[in-house]
Amino acid sequence: MTYRIFAPLLVALFLVSACNDSSGTLGDLEADIESMLSEEDGTYALFYKDLNSPDVQITINPDTMFHAASTMKTPVMIEVFKQAEEGRFSIYDSIRIENRFYSIVDSSEFSLELDPNADDPYEARVGEAATIYDLTHAMITYSSNIATNLIIQLVGAENVTQTMRELGADSIEVLRGVYDMKAFDRGLSNRTTARDLAIILESIAKGEVVDAEASQLMLDILQDQFYKDIIAGDLPDEAIVASKSGFITGVRHDSGIVYLPDGRSYLIVYLSKNVPDEDRSVATGAAVSRMVYDFYMENPVVSEQ
Secondary structure, eight states, rough: OOHHHOHHHHHHHHHHHTTTTOOSSSHHHHHHHHHHHHHHHEEEEEEEEEEESTTTEEEEEETTOOOOGGGGHHHHHHHHHHHHHHTSSTOEEEEEEOOOEEOOTTOOOOOOOOOOSSGGGGOOOOTTTTHHHHHHHHHHOOOOHHHHHHHHHHHHHHHHHHHHTTTTTTSOOOOOOSOOOHHHHTTOOEEEHHHHHHHHHHHTTTOSOOOOOHHHHHHHHTTTTTTSTTTTTTTTTTTTEEEEEEEEEEEEEEEEEEETTTTTEEEEEEEEEOOSOHHHHHHHHHHHHHHHHHHHHOOOOOOOO
């Protein structure tokens, strides 16, 4: 999983500069973001919410369905901690790393193409053992596909979706692991909306997923994110970002929580599909993220008006 960083950020700077005439209200911010996205090819969704003032939010196509790509790994992480709390296993139990998985279509075996030189350290560790916690960490931080499939085999995709329903996320679906091509060819893919990702992120941020300790562990994992091109892409270092991105062809997503130095925080979900220029979509998402951040810097007290 590799992004080209510099070109998208240059475009992001251009996009932000094109929208820097906002007079500073939430309505102006929403209008600027909508204007920017309307000029881009593809389909976009945004869900922004102030976690200190929940009525302060912006939603653009919040219920449009998207291929979840790797954003579905956040729900899988939640299920890991839920089942650990139920006593099914300890997150510090070890499991063997095997590159052998089974299609949800007919249970036929498939494997992943692995690169021992990839960012993901577990692509070079087949045959070894790793703790459930470490695999979960790699699933989020390096978007490890082999770790993801191992974890989904452990917890069950149907259980992940059921837990999302219990959290109030009514549309998100986790059906399978990654690179189950028989399922993909039949249109059986993991799906999400911006609203549902926002719901589960808010639950984590509020310490309501499993318990406060587990929620904090999940936030810590999300803060360790290796891929920071969109939400964190153009933010200063003092902004702490806990996020999970995702991509497939024509799709660029990011979803996360931003913590500001003054103690305020907000969640932001950016989804895109049918984009002809994926680098441009990364840049657009980074520009939207920076616009929200600048809005906070210019408004010490954020309100609806």
